[in-house]
Amino acid sequence: MARASNISPQTVRVLELLLESPRSWHYGYALSQRTGLKSGTLYPILVRLAEQGWLDTKWSEPDAPGRPPRHTYRLTAEGAKSARERIAEFGSSRSRSRLRTAPSER
Amino acid sequence: MSRALNQLAEAASFRLVAWTSARVDDARREWVDGLAAELPAIEGGWRKLWWAIDGLPLVWSFGKWRERRSRALNRRTQMNSQLPNTRRAMLDSFVLNAATLVAWWLLMTLWIRTQFPHGLNDWRVGTITITLACSLGAVAALSIRRLGAAYVLAGSAAMGMVEFSFHSLYGNRVVQGGPAHFATMAAAILAVTAAAFVERSGKKIGMHLVAALASFAVAEIGIRAVFGILWAMTGGPWRFRHFFFDSQTNFAIFGCAILGAGIGALIGKWGGIFTLRWPTRLTADRSSPPASAERSALP
Numbered sequence: 469m470a471r472a473s474n475i476s477p478q479t480v481r482v483l484e485l486l487l488e489s490p491r492s493w494h495y496g497y498a499l500s501q502r503t504g505l506k507s508g509t510l511y512p513i514l515v516r517l518a519e520q521g522w523l524d525t526k527w528s529e530p531d532a533p534g535r536p537p538r539h540t541y542r543l544t545a546e547g548a549k550s551a552r553e554r555i556a557e558f559g560s561s562r563s564r565s566r567l568r569t570a571p572s573e574r
Numbered sequence: 575m576s577r578a579l580n581q582l583a584e585a586a587s588f589r590l591v592a593w594t595s596a597r598v599d600d601a602r603r604e605w606v607d608g609l610a611a612e613l614p615a616i617e618g619g620w621r622k623l624w625w626a627i628d629g630l631p632l633v634w635s636f637g638k639w640r641e642r643r644s645r646a647l648n649r650r651t652q653m654n655s656q657l658p659n660t661r662r663a664m665l666d667s668f669v670l671n672a673a674t675l676v677a678w679w680l681l682m683t684l685w686i687r688t689q690f691p692h693g694l695n696d697w698r699v700g701t702i703t704i705t706l707a708c709s710l711g712a713v714a715a716l717s718i719r720r721l722g723a724a725y726v727l728a729g730s731a732a733m734g735m736v737e738f739s740f741h742s743l744y745g746n747r748v749v750q751g752g753p754a755h756f757a758t759m760a761a762a763i764l765a766v767t768a769a770a771f772v773e774r775s776g777k778k779i780g781m782h783l784v785a786a787l788a789s790f791a792v793a794e795i796g797i798r799a800v801f802g803i804l805w806a807m808t809g810g811p812w813r814f815r816h817f818f819f820d821s822q823t824n825f826a827i828f829g830c831a832i833l834g835a836g837i838g839a840l841i842g843k844w845g846g847i848f849t850l851r852w853p854t855r856l857t858a859d860r861s862s863p864p865a866s867a868e869r870s871a872l873p
Contacts, residue, residue, distance in 0.1 A: 497612040497625065507612075508631035511605050515636070525608075531615075538615065539608025 478505055479513050480558050483551040486523075486541070490548045493528060493540035514541055522547030583619035587626035594626070594633055602636035671715075671722035678711040678727070697746055698738070705734030716841070716848040724845070725770065728837050729763030729830075736762070736829040740822060748822040753801040757823070758830045761793035765834030766841065773842025786835035790828050797827075 481503045486494060500510050517523040524544050527537040543551060591610040598606050609629050616622045686694065686703065694700035708731035715724035736758060740749045749758065768785035 495612065495615070496608055497616055500625075506628035507609055507625055508628050508635075511609055511629070511632055512635045515602065515605055525604075527611075535614050536611045538611045539604070 475554060475558050475561075476513075477558075478503075478509055479517075480555055481505065482510065482513050482517075483543075483555055486543045487548060487551055487555070490543045493526060493542050495538055495540055499541070517547065520547075522550060580619035583623040587613060587619065587622035590623070590626040591629060594629055597633045597638060598636040599638050599641055602632075605636065606632055667722065671720050671726075674715050674718070674720040674723035675726060678707075678714065678723070682707045682711070697741060701734055701738045701741070705731050705738065708734060712841075713848050716845050717850045719849055721770075721845075724841065725767045725838070726763055728841060729766045729834050730759060732762040732766065732833040732837050733758045733830050736826055736833055739829070740826050744822055748820070749826045753797050754823045754826070756800075757793045757797035757827050760796060761789050761827045762830035762834035764789035764792055765831045766838035769835040769838025770842035770845070771838075773839045782835050782839050785838070786831045789834065790831035793827050793831065794824070 482499065482505070485499060485502055496507070496510065496514070499505075499514075500507055503510065505513075514523060514525075518525055518541075522544060524542050524547075526540050528540045530537050588610075591606070591613060595603060595606045595610060606629070609625075609632070612625065613622050616625055694703055708727045712724045712727040712731060715721070715727055733755075737749055749755075765786050768789055769782045772781045772785050
């Protein structure tokens with residue numbers, strides 16, 4: 469069963485990137501390059517997002533002859549809405565945790 | 575050189591991704607195919623190889639092994655739910671086998687006491703009597719389907735035959751003492767049990783020899799471990815020590831293992847012919863309706 473929460477920093481990084489252009493399709497390698505995530509970390513995140521209905525997937529037409537079709541990803545409308553909420557939650561929880569840890573850091 | 579290495583890395587990357595793809599669950603294969611489809615778009619063989627290597631953890635995340643583990647866990651859960659009954663059956667079987675052995679021992683002791691009031695003074699008569707008694711006991715145990723008792727008695731009979739041979743050949747003073755008897759009997763019983771199991775499993779003839787050699791090895795190691803430690807703890811000199819270092823005892827242990835394996839194979843193959851078929855049960859099977867029908871007929 470898919471997990472309900474998408475709040476890990478790596479997931480947030482992927483969601484932020486997908487939200488930059490929510491209606492366009494993204495390639496796995498480009499996502500990996502821009503988020504700095506390795507393929508072994510990125511793909512489980514994408515699978516989880518797709519299973520939760522946040523992500524659309526499509527095999528795109530090859531951009532050059534002789535090349536195989538590529539798997540592409542973009543946020544669904546619901547996914548984009550939920551992603552914005554989660555990123556906001558993540559931001560506020562991070563700021564709260566910074567406030568909590570601040571006295572002990574002094 | 576650099577170009578060749580680059581090509582090699584590129585080829586390795588495709589191989590690696592194919593290897594990963596073959597090991598993931600069918601439902602998730604599309605994602606690994608997506609990862610593989612990125613390879614032609616990546617510039618440079620080394621980058622492709624790193625992309626493929628980074629994707630290796632997907633075998634862990636999406637691997638078929640997860641499905642297999644899940645099936646194994648389900649099987650284990652089902653077996654555990656039946657465990658109390660299995661334990662009970664094992665306990666019942668152990669008690670019945672032990673009771674069979676005790677009953678046979680009492681019966682034989684009573685018979686020998688009545689037939690030989692002055693005891694079995696001659697070792698030949700004693701050994702032959704014990705061997706015959708154990709052989710008959712094994713048949714009796716087989717007839718009432720007490721396999722554990724049958725293996726113990728058949729092993730004891732094998733030990734009796736081997737000891738009789740060695741005493742006849744080398745005199746009464748060889749293969750004597752507690753450790754030697756312990757080892758010969760252990761080797762024989764282990765070999766009978768293992769060979770009967772091998773025979774029932776339908777394994778090839780070579781496996782009987784493996785069973786015999788394994789029993790010999792276990793008995794040899796056992797005798798040295800148990801009595802060697804005992805000897806070391808008591809500080810020696812220990813009166814039986816020479817009996818398990820001499821070659822006759824070792825040959826006797828080996829002989830018991832080989833003979834025991836032979837007897838075990840015979841029991842495994844033809845032991846069933848001694849089993850008694852109770853006429854009452856046959857009659858009941860043919861004439862009475864099934865238990866479920868009886869239950870359904872009850873008001």
